[in-house]
Each structure stands twice: as C-alpha cells, then as structure tokens.
Amino acid sequence: MNNFSFFNNTKILFGEGQIANLKAEIPTNAKVMITFGGGSIKKNGIFEQVTTALADINWVEFGGIEPNPHYETCLKAVERVKAEKVDFLLAVGGGSVIDATKFIAAAAKHQGDAWEIIQSFGGAVQNALPIGCVLTLAATGSEMNPTAVVTRADTQDKLFFNSDFVRPRFSILDPQTTYTLPVRQVGNGVVDSFVHVLEQYVTYPVNAKVQDRFAEGLLSTILEDGPKALLEPKNYEVRANLMWAATMALNGLIASGVPGDWATHLIGQELTGLYGLDHGQTLAIVMPAVWTYKLAQKREKLAQYGRRVLNINEADDAVVAEQAIVRTREFFESMGVKTHLADYGLGAEVITPVVEKLQAHQFTQLGERGDITPADVAKILELAL
Amino acid sequence: MNNFSFFNNTKILFGEGQIANLKAEIPTNAKVMITFGGGSIKKNGIFEQVTTALADINWVEFGGIEPNPHYETCLKAVERVKAEKVDFLLAVGGGSVIDATKFIAAAAKHQGDAWEIIQSFGGAVQNALPIGCVLTLAATGSEMNPTAVVTRADTQDKLFFNSDFVRPRFSILDPQTTYTLPVRQVGNGVVDSFVHVLEQYVTYPVNAKVQDRFAEGLLSTILEDGPKALLEPKNYEVRANLMWAATMALNGLIASGVPGDWATHLIGQELTGLYGLDHGQTLAIVMPAVWTYKLAQKREKLAQYGRRVLNINEADDAVVAEQAIVRTREFFESMGVKTHLADYGLGAEVITPVVEKLQAHQFTQLGERGDITPADVAKILELAL
Numbered sequence: 027m028n029n030f031s032f033f034n035n036t037k038i039l040f041g042e043g044q045i046a047n048l049k050a051e052i053p054t055n056a057k058v059m060i061t062f063g064g065g066s067i068k069k070n071g072i073f074e075q076v077t078t079a080l081a082d083i084n085w086v087e088f089g090g091i092e093p094n095p096h097y098e099t100c101l102k103a104v105e106r107v108k109a110e111k112v113d114f115l116l117a118v119g120g121g122s123v124i125d126a127t128k129f130i131a132a133a134a135k136h137q138g139d140a141w142e143i144i145q146s147f148g149g150a151v152q153n154a155l156p157i158g159c160v161l162t163l164a165a166t167g168s169e170m171n172p173t174a175v176v177t178r179a180d181t182q183d184k185l186f187f188n189s190d191f192v193r194p195r196f197s198i199l200d201p202q203t204t205y206t207l208p209v210r211q212v213g214n215g216v217v218d219s220f221v222h223v224l225e226q227y228v229t230y231p232v233n234a235k236v237q238d239r240f241a242e243g244l245l246s247t248i249l250e251d252g253p254k255a256l257l258e259p260k261n262y263e264v265r266a267n268l269m270w271a272a273t274m275a276l277n278g279l280i281a282s283g284v285p286g287d288w289a290t291h292l293i294g295q296e297l298t299g300l301y302g303l304d305h306g307q308t309l310a311i312v313m314p315a316v317w318t319y320k321l322a323q324k325r326e327k328l329a330q331y332g333r334r335v336l337n338i339n340e341a342d343d344a345v346v347a348e349q350a351i352v353r354t355r356e357f358f359e360s361m362g363v364k365t366h367l368a369d370y371g372l373g374a375e376v377i378t379p380v381v382e383k384l385q386a387h388q389f390t391q392l393g394e395r396g397d398i399t400p401a402d403v404a405k406i407l408e409l410a411l
Numbered sequence: 412m413n414n415f416s417f418f419n420n421t422k423i424l425f426g427e428g429q430i431a432n433l434k435a436e437i438p439t440n441a442k443v444m445i446t447f448g449g450g451s452i453k454k455n456g457i458f459e460q461v462t463t464a465l466a467d468i469n470w471v472e473f474g475g476i477e478p479n480p481h482y483e484t485c486l487k488a489v490e491r492v493k494a495e496k497v498d499f500l501l502a503v504g505g506g507s508v509i510d511a512t513k514f515i516a517a518a519a520k521h522q523g524d525a526w527e528i529i530q531s532f533g534g535a536v537q538n539a540l541p542i543g544c545v546l547t548l549a550a551t552g553s554e555m556n557p558t559a560v561v562t563r564a565d566t567q568d569k570l571f572f573n574s575d576f577v578r579p580r581f582s583i584l585d586p587q588t589t590y591t592l593p594v595r596q597v598g599n600g601v602v603d604s605f606v607h608v609l610e611q612y613v614t615y616p617v618n619a620k621v622q623d624r625f626a627e628g629l630l631s632t633i634l635e636d637g638p639k640a641l642l643e644p645k646n647y648e649v650r651a652n653l654m655w656a657a658t659m660a661l662n663g664l665i666a667s668g669v670p671g672d673w674a675t676h677l678i679g680q681e682l683t684g685l686y687g688l689d690h691g692q693t694l695a696i697v698m699p700a701v702w703t704y705k706l707a708q709k710r711e712k713l714a715q716y717g718r719r720v721l722n723i724n725e726a727d728d729a730v731v732a733e734q735a736i737v738r739t740r741e742f743f744e745s746m747g748v749k750t751h752l753a754d755y756g757l758g759a760e761v762i763t764p765v766v767e768k769l770q771a772h773q774f775t776q777l778g779e780r781g782d783i784t785p786a787d788v789a790k791i792l793e794l795a796l
Contacts, residue, residue: 027651029426034419040668041414235632235652236659243624251620266412267620270668274621283425283655 027234030282036170037196040270042262044198045072048079048116051158051196056114058085059107061127063119065089067162070206076118076160086110091119094298094305095126097178101140103130107155117159117194120211121166121218124159128174128192131155144176148187159197164204164269165215165306167222167276169197177299184299185387199273201265209256213361214306216252219272220245220357221290221309228317228327229285229394238330241280245335247271252361289316289392293403296383303370310358310365315410317351319402320393367411377407412619415667421555422581425655427647429583430457433464436543436581441499443470444492446512448504450474452547455591461503461545471495476504479683479690480511482563486525488515492540502544502579505596506551506603509544513559513577516540529561533572544582549589549654550600550691552607552661554582562684569684570772584658586650594641598746599691601637604657605630605742606675606694613702613712614670614779623715626665630720632656637746674701674777678788681768688755695743695750700795702736704787705778752796762792 039047052058060076067073077085088103106112107130117127131154133140142150159169168174172193177184207215227241248271254264274280293316294308303311317324329343332350340346355365367373381400384390392398398406424432437443445461452458462470473488491497492515502512516539518525527535544554553559557578562569589597612626633656639649659665678701679693688696702709714728717735725731740750752758766785769775777783783791 027426027648027655029429031422031424033422037416037418038667039416041412044414233648233652234655235636236628236655239628239631240625243621243628246624247620263412263618266668267618270412270619270621282423283651 027232027237027283028285032278032282033190034170034193034278036194036277038170038199038273039196040199041266042200042202044200045075045160046079048076048158048160048198049081049083052080052083052114052116053156056083057110057112058083058114058116059103059110059112060085060087060116060118061091061103061123061130062087062089063091063093063123066206067118072118072160072162072203076116085116086112091123091126093122094175094177094184095122095129097129097141097144097176098180100126100129100133100176104133104140107134113155115155115157117157118162120161120163120215121168124161124166124168124194125174125176127157128154128168129176129187131157131192132189141178144185144187146187148189151187151189151191154189154191157192157194159194160203161197161199161269162203163207163211163215164265164272165218167219167273169194169199170273170277175295182299183383183387184295186295199269201262201269204265204269205260207259209362210304212255212259213363214304215272216248216255216268216361217306217310217358217363219268219275220248220252221313222275223248223280224313224331225287225290226281226284228324228331229287230323231326231330232284234284237280237282237284240274242331242334244271244275244280245331249335249357252357256361285394287316287394289398292384292389292392293380293406296380297376300379300383301370301372301376306363307370310363311367311410312406314351314355314365315406316393318409319406320398321347323395367407373411374408377404380407412617412622412668413670417663417667418575419555419578419663421579421662423555423584423658424581425584426651427585427587429585430460430545431464433461433543433545433583434466434468437465437468437499437501438541441468442495442497443468443499443501444488444495444497445470445472445501445503446476446488446508446515447472447474448476448478448508451591452503457503457545457547457588461501470501471497476508476511478507479560479562479569480507480514482514482526482529482561483565485511485514485518485561489518489525492519498540500540500542502542503547505546505548505600506553509546509551509553509579510559510561512542513539513553514561514572516542516577517574526563529570529572531572533574536572536574536576539574539576542577542579544579545588546582546584546654547588548592548596548600549650549657550603552604552658554579554584555658555662560680567684568768568772569680571680584654586647586654589650589654590645592644594747595689597640597644598748599689600657601633601640601653601746602691602695602743602748604653604660605633605637606698607660608633608665609698609716610672610675611666611669613709613716614672615708616711616715617669619669622665622667622669625659627716627719629656629660629665630716634720634742637742641746670779672701672779674783677769677774677777678765678791681765682761685764685768686755686757686761691748692755695748696752696795697791699736699740699750700791701778703794704791705783706732708780752792758796759793762789765792
C-alpha cells in the first residue's frame with residue numbers, strides 16, 4: 027500500500043424524504059442561490075420539494091446550467107451572486123450542476139481573472155462560498171469530492187480543478203429523485219461511476235486489500251443493479267444502491283494508497299470538449315482501447331477484476347484479462363452506451379485534434395505510470411475507431 | 412437500504428514515516444499534552460519520533476493510562492490540563508489511550524460533574540479540546556470515530572459515550588508502530604476489528620449492497636492478514652492492511668443504512684468491567700454464543716458471510732450458517748484468543764452479575780431487533796461457558 031492522506035468532511039443525508047431536512051443544514055439568515063440545469067426539476071417536483079423545505083430562508087434561482095457546464099455560464103452566475111449578495115449556493119442536479127456551482131463558489135471569491143482557477147488546477151483558490159447539494163443523478167461523485175470540470179465554450183477546453191474550499195458542506199441523496207431520468211442519462215451515469223472505480227483499480231497491484239475489495243464491491247454492485255435501473259426505473263433499492271455506489275466511487279476513499287490511471291478521463295474530456303459527446307460515451311469508447319493498448323502492464327489487475335468481479339474462471343491471467351475487456355465493453359453496450367467512435371459518426375479525423383488539445387493542456391504523461399505519451403494516445407484512439 | 416446520515420471529518424495520514432508530518436497538523440502556539448499508556452512508546456522509539464516531530468511546539472506529557480481506561484485517571488489528566496493551560500491533546504497509543512483522551516477533552520470543557528458525560532451517553536458534551544492521534548494498535552477504530560469507552564474503577568462500570576466534539580482532528584497511522592506489539596494485543600486487536608464489522612453485518616438483510624460488500628472486504632482482509640501478523644510481525648504490508656481495515660471497520664461507513672447488533676459489545680463490556688477480561692477476549696466469548704442463540708433470525712446474513720467470506724460452498728443456508736459460527740470461533744482461537752468463559756477461569760457465577768449490570772445500565776433490549784432481554788442474556792452466557 028502506498029502512503030496517503032485522506033480527508034472528506036461532506037455530510038451525507040441519504041434516503042427517501044431527506045430533502046425535507048434541508049433547512050437544518052443551511053446557516054440561518056443565509057441568502058441562498060439555487061443552481062440547476064435545463065429545468066427538469068421544475069417538472070418532476072424536486073424544485074418544489076426544495077423550496078418548500080427551505081421555508082423562510084431567502085433564495086434566488088439560477089437555471090440553465092448545461093451538461094459539461096460552460097465557464098461563460100458560470101461567470102453569469104457569479105455576477106448574479108454578487109448582485110444579489112448571495113452567501114450560500116445550493117446545487118440541485120447532477121454532476122454538471124454541482125461542478126458549475128463549485129466553480130461559481132470559487133470564482134465569486136476570486137480576485138483577478140476567474141480562468142486562473144482552472145489554469146492553476148485549483149491552486150489559486152483561496153476561499154469559496156459554501157455549497158450544499160441535492161443530487162438528482164448517480165454518476166460523477168461530485169457531491170462528495172473537491173473536484174469540478176468546466177468547459178470553455180469559445181476554445182473547446184474542458185478542464186478540471188480541485189480545491190478543498192469547494193467541497194460540499196452537505197449533500198442530500200434521495201434515490202427517488204432519479205426515477206424520471208432519461209435512459210441515456212442513466213446509462214451514462216452507470217458507465218461514469220463504473221469507470222471511476224476502474225481508473226483507481228485496473229492499474230498495478232500494491233497489495234492494498236481493503237481498497238481493492240471496496241473497488242470490487244462497487245463494481246459488482248453497479249454491474250448487478252445498473253441494468254436493473256433501465257428495466258425498473260422506480261425500483262427504490264436499485265436506485266439507492268447505484269446512488270451510494272456512485273458517491274463512494276469518487277470520494278477519495280478507494281483512491282487512497284493506490285495508483286490512479288485517469289488516462290481514459292483525460293482523453294475523454296478532450297473528445298467532449300471538441301465534439302460534444304456525452305462524458306459517459308467518451309469513457310465507454312476510450313477505456314477498452316486504453317486497456318487493450320496497455321494490456322501487458324495491466325494484466326494482473328485486469329485478471330483480478332475478471333475473476334473477482336466478472337466471475338471469469340480461467341487459469342491463465344492473459345485469457346482472463348482479455349475476456350475482462352470484452353465483457354466490460356459488453357456491459358457498457360448493455361447500458362445503451364456505444365463503445366466505438368464510429369458509433370457516434372466520428373473517425374480517424376479526431377486523432378490529431380485530440381492529441382493537440384492534450385498537448386496544449388500539458389497532459390503528455392498519462393496513465394498510472396505516466397508513460398502514455400501523445401504518440402500513444404494516437405494509437406489508443408486508433409483502437410477506438 | 413435504510414435512510415442514514417454520514418459525516419466523518421477526521422483527516423488520516425497513513426503510512427511509514429508519517430509521524431514526521433505531525434507538526435503541520437497542530438495549531439501554531441498550541442500547548443500540547445501528549446497522552447499515553449504504560450510507557451512502551453518510550454522504549455520503542457515512538458515517543459521520541461513524536462517529540463522530534465513536534466519540534467518547537469510546547470508540550471507536556473501524561474502517561475499511565477490503563478487498558479480499559481479509568482474515569483479516575485482521566486480526571487487526574489483533566490486537572491493537569493487545567494493547571495498547564497493545555498489547549499491540544501495528542502493521544503499516542505491504541506484505543507484505550509484515544510478513548511481516555513476523548514473523555515479528557517470533553518471533561519476539560521464540561522461544567523459540573525464529569526460523569527454526566529457518560530450518563531448522557533455524550534449528549535451533555537457541548538464542547539471539547541481538539542484531539543490528534545498517533546495510532547499504535549490496529550483494533551478499536553477510535554482514531555476515526557466519535558466514540559469512547561471508559562471504566563469507573565470504583566463501581567466496575569464500563570460505559571461509552573459519543574460526541575462529534577471529540578472526533579479526532581487528525582490521526583496518524585504508521586503501520587510500523589505496531590511491529591513490536593505483544594502477541595496478546597495483536598490477537599485482541601484482530602478479534603476486535605473483526606467483531607466490529609460483524610456487529611454491523613450479521614443482522615438481517617436490507618439489500619445494502621455497497622455496505623455488505625465493504626463489510627465482506629474488511630472481513631476477508633482481516634481473516635487473511637490477521638494470522639500473518641502473528642507469524643511475520645514486521646511485515647509492513649500485513650500491518651498496513653490490518654491497520655486500515657480496523658479503522659474502516661468502525662468509522663461509521665459500513666454502519667450507514669444497515670441495522671446494527673452490538674449485543675456482543677454490550678455484554679462483553681460488563682464482563683470486562685466486572686472481571687477485567689481483555690475487550691477482545693470478551694468479544695470472542697460472547698459473539699459465537701449470541702449467534703447460536705439467535706441463529707434463526709441471523710441465518711440469512713450468516714449464510715451470506717459463510718459463502719462470500721469463508722467460502723463455505725453448501726447449498727443449505729442452515730448448514731452454512733452453523734459452519735460459519737464454528738469457523739469464526741476457530742479463527743478467534745487461531746489468533747490466540749480463547750472463546751469460552753471457562754478458558755478464563757470463569758463459570759456460571761458470572762451470569763447474574765452481568766445481567767444485573769446490564770439492567771443497571773438500562774441495556775435491556777439488545778440486538779438489531781432490540782429483542783434480547785436480560786433473560787436472553789442469561790441463556791446466551793450459558794452458551795458461552
């Protein structure tokens with residue numbers, strides 16, 4: 027096991043009806059801005075649940091945050107925060123809304139150009155408005171971590187930052203809020219959370235038994251209940267297990283003391299920034315290609331994953347590892363998420379732009395060993411056609 | 412899955428050499444009191460590592476905290492805290508030292524009789540001194556939770572309290588600190604952490620897949636590496652896996668959203684309070700008896716445990732459950748911890764005193780269903796002779 031430090035102070039309120047307990051988590055006399063996305067929460071009753079729970083707390087709203095939230099939209103929200111003297115942000119939505127809210131929280135307190143927050147990967151953040159979340163999608167884990175990803179629409183840059191200042195103070199996770207999600211978002215969410223675990227697990231062994239078994243437990247849960255969420259969208263237990271698994275998948279716990287890959291996420295981010303693919307779609311395309319390209323280095327953990335999670339009972343590690351890649355691709359497809367660039371009308375023309383964006387963003391040493399160069403990324407993308 | 416709230420803000424610094432990073436975690440200008448036990452840390456170099464790391468921070472020391480720490484000892488420490496104007500407590504030791512330090516932290520800020528802290532189960536705690544820990548024993552999980560157990564020597568009452576105010580701000584977990592532990596403490600620690608997981612897992616199913624698999628992952632890890640710690644006391648990886656498993660076993664995570672039993676702990680506490688048995692010894696005696704007595708109600712989870720953790724491949728749940736009890740007892744014995752009262756020179760004469768203490772402490776509805784009465788406890792203890 028590698029040395030690590032672990033810290034996570036987000037309070038979780040989990041379960042049906044928990045939105046009703048919202049008010050107690052927000053400071054008295056706060057001026058709240060409710061941030062949200064395309065407005066589905068106004069149709070499915072969640073907005074009303076939230077505002078009812080806020081009772082006499084003052085609030086304003088800021089809607090219209092896009093999937094892969096735009097920097098430009100966040101800046102408009104910051105203006106609103108300042109004009110309305112908002113001092114608490116309440117994100118009601120999925121990862122995009124929460125990520126945007128994290129950026130708004132940091133930018134509202136930032137002196138100078140807000141893009142410095144991104145350019146410094148969060149190092150420039152010295153303070154932020156407090157954030158609370160009402161989660162409506164099991165996917166990104168943003169509800170219990172210090173990370174956010176925003177996209178600059180004018181330059182097609184999709185980039186992340188980290189800061190303890192933007193960790194949510196609390197997140198309310200009511201699985202019922204996910205009952206009415208479109209199938210595409212359910213599929214993307216399952217792929218996203220599954221890949222989060224894999225990025226922290228399919229690397230090389232360091233004899234971190236707790237972390238490995240926690241990762242395997244999350245993978246098994248998502249594998250079992252992901253497909254059920256498509257068949258039985260209002261099955262509370264299925265939604266609850268997926269929601270808690272997605273949160274635990276990226277809250278720092280299973281990352282502690284083990285190597286992390288993240289090549290799939292970083293390559294995938296460029297595909298989204300340049301071509302607008304859903305985040306989950308890019309992961310489903312890139313991960314099998316990364317694994318195929320790095321099969322020798324990842325064989326041992328792929329075989330462990332194949333045996334313990336996928337129940338592939340073969341003696342030869344190489345056979346298990348290759349079958350594990352096939353089976354993972356099949357799982358993504360079974361969730362309605364296609365796994366080849368061609369499925370999205372894209373081809374070899376994407377390779378050079380993606381590689382150039384990675385170079386511009388200085389992501390030139392990817393993977394758990396830092397040995398995936400831009401030239402390797404080109405070959406990986408060829409495997410993803 | 413049941414509804415839950417989860418919160419844990421203890422920072423963990425894990426790994427070899429982490430004690431050197433101690434100073435950065437303590438407020439500048441703090442007046443620190445280092446609390447510790449029988450003095451082994453002065454022989455094995457840990458005390459020196461700690462004081463070297465503290466550098467120019469002012470500190471005083473308070474040693475001599477007993478296993479199953481005495482309320483009376485804690486009160487002496489509180490006097491010292493006040494006399495020396497201590498404003499930060501640094502616990503260097505295992506669960507007993509940390510638990511005592513939690514009580515000292517609360518009592519130092521408590522108005523009125525300090526025993527109110529215990530009588531209110533912690534509800535009377537309104538404030539506490541900040542605490543940091545340097546852990547030297549993988550066992551109780553106290554390093555990352557809000558719970559402490561203290562014993563009143565004059566009345567033989569061993570009782571717990573909970574308070575968010577006494578959660579450690581940080582805990583340093585260096586597996587090397589456990590290399591020189593006596594075999595008896597290693598065995599007790601393994602049994603304690605294993606039973607912590609079981610108390611939160613062998614109850615009744617609520618389809619909490621993540622929590623179940625996390626529990627199973629911890630059990631498998633302790634089962635594999637516990638015996639190795641006896642054979643290879645300086646095997647870093649073994650000590651690291653046991654240490655992290657013990658911390659994760661009782662930090663609130665696997666308890667979230669599932670029923671808890673705790674009958675074994677509550678009965679065991681009375682055995683320690685009355686007869687001075689080690690905590691781990693009492694658990695190894697009581698748990699197989701509780702399971703045997705409650706076999707019908709626990710059959711389903713015992714069978715899940717038997718199959719997933721112990722790899723008992725039988726079709727019949729009843730057979731797997733019974734074998735699981737036998738195998739668990741064998742595991743405790745393999746760690747050098749005997750599982751019958753007779754092994755410790757005790758017999759049926761303990762039954763009435765234990766039952767009377769439980770009644771005096773108002774623990775009259777034990778177990779995950781609250782249906783274990785004092786009369787049931789008498790029958791359980793008969794099964795433990």
